[in-house]
Amino acid sequence: MGRAKRGKRIGGRRDGGSTRPQGDTRVDRKQQWWLEEENLHNARLEKYYQEQRIIPDGEEFQQFLEACKKPLPTSFRITAGRAFTSQILRSTEEHIPHLSNIEFEGERPSPPRELPWYPRRLGWQFDVKKSILRKQPEFKSLQGWLVHETESGTINRQEAVSMIPPLFLNVQHDHLVLDMCAAPGSKTGQLLEAVHAPLLAPDGTTPDPATQYQAVPLGLVIANDSDAQRVSMLKHQVTRLPSPNLMVTNCDARFYPNITVPYMGADGEIQYKDVRYDRILADVPCSGDGTMRKNQLIWKDWTMANGLGLHKMQLQILIRAMTLLAPGGRLVYSTCSLNPIENEAVVAGALREAEAAGWDMELIDTMESPEFEPFRQLKRRPGLHQWKVCPLKNLGALRQSRDKRAAVKARAGQSAEDEAKAKASAAGSDVQEGNAPVNKVGDEAPAATEDANLQVEGSQNDASSSNTQIDWVESWADLNAEFPVEAKKVAKTLWPHGDEERLKLERCMRVYPHLQNTGGFFVAVLHKRSQGNRTKVDGKGQAKSETAGMAEGIKRALDRLDELQDEKASKAAAVSASESTAEKRARSPTDDAESESSSVPMKKAKAAAADESEVDSKPGQEDATYEFANELNPAAFKEDAYSYVDLSHRETLAIQAAYSLPTSFIRNLLVRNLTGEVQRMVYYTNPVIRAILTQGPEFKNARHKYRVPVKLRLIFSGNKIFARQGPTAGEERATLEKWRIVREATDIMKGYMPPQRIVKATLKELMHMLQLNYPKLGDIEMEQLKERLSSADTGSYILEVDAGVDEGIGARLDDTLSLALWRAPHSVNIMLEKQEKSAISFRIFGRDVVDGSTDRYFTAQQKGQKKAENALATPPKAKSPSAEDDEMFNAPAPAAIGDGANAAPPS
Numbered sequence: 001m002g003r004a005k006r007g008k009r010i011g012g013r014r015d016g017g018s019t020r021p022q023g024d025t026r027v028d029r030k031q032q033w034w035l036e037e038e039n040l041h042n043a044r045l046e047k048y049y050q051e052q053r054i055i056p057d058g059e060e061f062q063q064f065l066e067a068c069k070k071p072l073p074t075s076f077r078i079t080a081g082r083a084f085t086s087q088i089l090r091s092t093e094e095h096i097p098h099l100s101n102i103e104f105e106g107e108r109p110s111p112p113r114e115l116p117w118y119p120r121r122l123g124w125q126f127d128v129k130k131s132i133l134r135k136q137p138e139f140k141s142l143q144g145w146l147v148h149e150t151e152s153g154t155i156n157r158q159e160a161v162s163m164i165p166p167l168f169l170n171v172q173h174d175h176l177v178l179d180m181c182a183a184p185g186s187k188t189g190q191l192l193e194a195v196h197a198p199l200l201a202p203d204g205t206t207p208d209p210a211t212q213y214q215a216v217p218l219g220l221v222i223a224n225d226s227d228a229q230r231v232s233m234l235k236h237q238v239t240r241l242p243s244p245n246l247m248v249t250n251c252d253a254r255f256y257p258n259i260t261v262p263y264m265g266a267d268g269e270i271q272y273k274d275v276r277y278d279r280i281l282a283d284v285p286c287s288g289d290g291t292m293r294k295n296q297l298i299w300k301d302w303t304m305a306n307g308l309g310l311h312k313m314q315l316q317i318l319i320r321a322m323t324l325l326a327p328g329g330r331l332v333y334s335t336c337s338l339n340p341i342e343n344e345a346v347v348a349g350a351l352r353e354a355e356a357a358g359w360d361m362e363l364i365d366t367m368e369s370p371e372f373e374p375f376r377q378l379k380r381r382p383g384l385h386q387w388k389v390c391p392l393k394n395l396g397a398l399r400q401s402r403d404k405r406a407a408v409k410a411r412a413g414q415s416a417e418d419e420a421k422a423k424a425s426a427a428g429s430d431v432q433e434g435n436a437p438v439n440k441v442g443d444e445a446p447a448a449t450e451d452a453n454l455q456v457e458g459s460q461n462d463a464s465s466s467n468t469q470i471d472w473v474e475s476w477a478d479l480n481a482e483f484p485v486e487a488k489k490v491a492k493t494l495w496p497h498g499d500e501e502r503l504k505l506e507r508c509m510r511v512y513p514h515l516q517n518t519g520g521f522f523v524a525v526l527h528k529r530s531q532g533n534r535t536k537v538d539g540k541g542q543a544k545s546e547t548a549g550m551a552e553g554i555k556r557a558l559d560r561l562d563e564l565q566d567e568k569a570s571k572a573a574a575v576s577a578s579e580s581t582a583e584k585r586a587r588s589p590t591d592d593a594e595s596e597s598s599s600v601p602m603k604k605a606k607a608a609a610a611d612e613s614e615v616d617s618k619p620g621q622e623d624a625t626y627e628f629a630n631e632l633n634p635a636a637f638k639e640d641a642y643s644y645v646d647l648s649h650r651e652t653l654a655i656q657a658a659y660s661l662p663t664s665f666i667r668n669l670l671v672r673n674l675t676g677e678v679q680r681m682v683y684y685t686n687p688v689i690r691a692i693l694t695q696g697p698e699f700k701n702a703r704h705k706y707r708v709p710v711k712l713r714l715i716f717s718g719n720k721i722f723a724r725q726g727p728t729a730g731e732e733r734a735t736l737e738k739w740r741i742v743r744e745a746t747d748i749m750k751g752y753m754p755p756q757r758i759v760k761a762t763l764k765e766l767m768h769m770l771q772l773n774y775p776k777l778g779d780i781e782m783e784q785l786k787e788r789l790s791s792a793d794t795g796s797y798i799l800e801v802d803a804g805v806d807e808g809i810g811a812r813l814d815d816t817l818s819l820a821l822w823r824a825p826h827s828v829n830i831m832l833e834k835q836e837k838s839a840i841s842f843r844i845f846g847r848d849v850v851d852g853s854t855d856r857y858f859t860a861q862q863k864g865q866k867k868a869e870n871a872l873a874t875p876p877k878a879k880s881p882s883a884e885d886d887e888m889f890n891a892p893a894p895a896a897i898g899d900g901a902n903a904a905p906p907s
């Protein structure tokens with residue numbers, strides 16, 4: 001029973017969003033409990049942290065407790081590096097004067113204020129009651145704006161403290177990043193944004209705005225979570241920020257698999273190596289007591305056992321992270337718990353393990369390093385050198401039971417002796433054994449059974465329990481001396497070892513609620529200096545690890561492999577053109593091998609890597625279906641295949657020709673079927689992901705025709721790029737009409753569009769198009785615009801609006817705006833959902849100019865009908881994790897979000 005409960009807690013810890021599906025009755029329980037303020041008290045929790053001395057006893061500890069009992073302010077961050085980033089920042093600032101000095105029902109709510117430690121003014125926080133948001137007009141309008149922008153992905157609701165760990169990773173364009181415990185994905189969002197647009201340069205200065213944003217950077221983010229349900233929330237969250245640089249996996253972080261890739265170093269040789277990451281985030285499952293301001297049930301449910309039960313798993317995850325980190329790489333370990341057992345004890349345990357393994361790991365001093373200068377204003381306390389341990393939740397019961405047994409034993413011994421003496425004195429003769437009424441030892445005293453555990457746990461769970469005594473144990477040796485059987489199950493790493501100063505644990509960061517009105521958090525930033533004696537060597541004597549900055553070597557190797565493939569293909573084409581069938585038959589079978597002679601070491605390395613493949617194969621499996629591949633996998637895993645497109649397929653060639661795309665681009669087009677045929681939706685990934693998915697032994701191996709990355713349990717990758725238009729009865733469409741560029745691909749395609757496929761528009765023309773929403777060509781009243789659009793062929797375009805100001809219409813655009821445009825035979829459409837068009841209109845024109853009446857997809861009636869249809873067709877979905885539980889960010893009526901903008905527009 002106890003174990004099941006703990007398991008649930010691990011998977012269910014929430015941070016930056018809730019996991020609870022709509023209609024979950026636990027939400028009601030929470031709300032009910034929330035209202036009773038006297039519940040915000042837990043004598044054991046308070047005593048535990050007082051005795052741990054996480055904060056000096058006295059006045060400050062009281063301030064800490066008071067802050068823990070106040071509701072958490074709302075915070076959000078503005079998506080960095082996108083076309084509208086500066087516009088959103090300006091809108092946020094423009095709201096402030098309107099929200100200052102407002103009095104409502106006797107209160108003066110405070111306007112949003114920036115988080116002083118968040119770089120480039122992109123983090124914000126405010127503290128306003130829901131009743132004010134609903135009724136007070138200016139705050140109501142702020143809420144409407146936040147709803148629009150959150151849905152558009154330009155604003156992200158996130159707890160302020162949860163924004164800290166990714167900041168200290170300072171992710172750059174070429175970083176290989178692993179987010180080990182990623183769901184629901186608030187921090188993954190930050191990491192992904194940073195790969196596209198780093199918040200800071202590597203030295204902590206502001207990056208050059210001209211090069212800050214890259215649509216397809218070299219690096220990648222792998223977001224992983226072991227909980228299948230939470231992984232689907234993660235997928236939902238990250239697809240708000242479409243990226244070709246993301247993979248989502250579903251593995252246990254403690255055993256996160258090695259990913260093997262080709263790598264070309266300075267010597268020009270291609271070797272196969274295991275990926276070692278430049279940046280790793282281990283935001284591990286924890287007891288979550290730092291979130292008590294948001295999740296007030298913590299006051300009720302907290303027990304010491306929560307942290308104890310998680311310590312071992314946290315340590316295992318951190319050690320795996322250290323293993324997977326590239327020398328020169330950086331790792332952040334974080335929890336939203338205040339408990340040293342889950343924090344300093346884990347970091348110290350892992351550092352000791354690293355020392356033993358010969359890895360040069362150290363904690364980074366974030367106060368000293370100039371790179372972290374921008375975060376100086378983050379108020380924090382140093383990590384602890386000392387903490388206390390109560391290693392067993394039932395220690396009191398064990399002691400009682402032991403003492404009782406000893407007493408019984410003593411009594412039994414005493415009475416036997418007394419009786420013997422009495423008998424001896426009465427009879428004056430020898431005592432006859434067996435006559436004495438000796439109790440069986442242990443009859444009365446319960447042993448240390450589960451029942452005993454449960455009894456004690458029950459009393460500990462009671463938040464109002466007056467029994468606050470905590471049975472601290474000085475050291476593991478003391479526990480072993482007292483209870484050797486139990487001690488064997490307890491990790492020695494729970495206790496300080498006396499080396500905490502040497503390990504510089506003070507460099508860890510503790511953020512407390514009272515310091516700057518936030519939740520509580522723990523963050524440790526670690527650095528790996530050099531590879532020690534644990535460097536793995538494969539059968540060929542090649543080092544399998546690599547220093548930071550691997551992405552470039554992977555790309556170089558992939559380019560060379562592509563070249564070799566092209567050479568081979570053109571040779572084969574030349575041979576088949578010039579040779580007769582008879583000559584072909586006579587041709588030496590070694591010719592093909594010779595054509596690759598320059599890559600002999602590579603072939604050997606590939607063979608060696610293929611031998612390491614973990615997936616089984618049996619003869620005859622080549623023809624098996626994808627379902628069969630699932631049977632190979634013990635844990636059920638259903639995902640469609642990932643195949644890069646067949647370069648010689650008719651549709652691939654047609655897309656390539658229609659959009660004049662280089663082969664190097666086309667190679668990165670991905671489809672979700674076994675054959676690589678281009679059928680309905682085409683995705684795009686960056687080359688490093690292609691290297692992982694096509695060149696690793698799992699995928700190279702001929703046995704794995706299924707192209708389902710079973711070992712990695714890949715759940716999601718690829719940015720939608722082309723969508724096939726609906727079938728046209730009886731006629732073949734021209735390619736440009738058939739393959740539409742989807743809106744998520746605008747940034748990727750911008751740099752590749754032929755000039756004739758870019759349509760320029762002024763701010764006034766943009767306004768006109770938004771007003772018409774989905775105009776027939778004949779409805780366009782601006783003659784030049786009408787002419788430009790009418791003379792364009794049907795198909796996909798990028799509509800480009802230059803930055804500028806048009807005072808006549810009250811418009812201002814800070815950065816060039818690019819939007820996907822579809823030119824149908826009789827109409828044009830900006831490929832955005834109506835809500836997004838409204839959001840853009842607000843940003844540029846300060847008001848919503850979009851005419852809803854011509855919206856063909858989202859009229860109120862259709863919305864209602866669609867919702868009803870969906871409800872019948874599909875089980876209820878979990879809410880967006882970023883929006884749940886937060887009225888501020890919830891649309892009053894559910895918005896029709898879905899494939900609308902990407903649905904095939906009528907021709």
Ligand SMILES: C[S@@+](CC[C@H](N)C(=O)[O-])C[C@H]1O[C@@H](n2cnc3c(N)ncnc32)[C@H](O)[C@@H]1O
Pocket residue numbers: 010011012013014015016162180181182183184185186187188224225226227230251252253254283284285286313
């Ligand atoms: C603190 S939450 C992560 C929050 C997330 N980083 C964010 O910012 O949204 C911890 C996550 O770890 C996951 N988890 C628990 N055990 C795990 C394991 N052994 N391997 C990987 N993930 C695990 C849980 O499912 C949970 O989603």
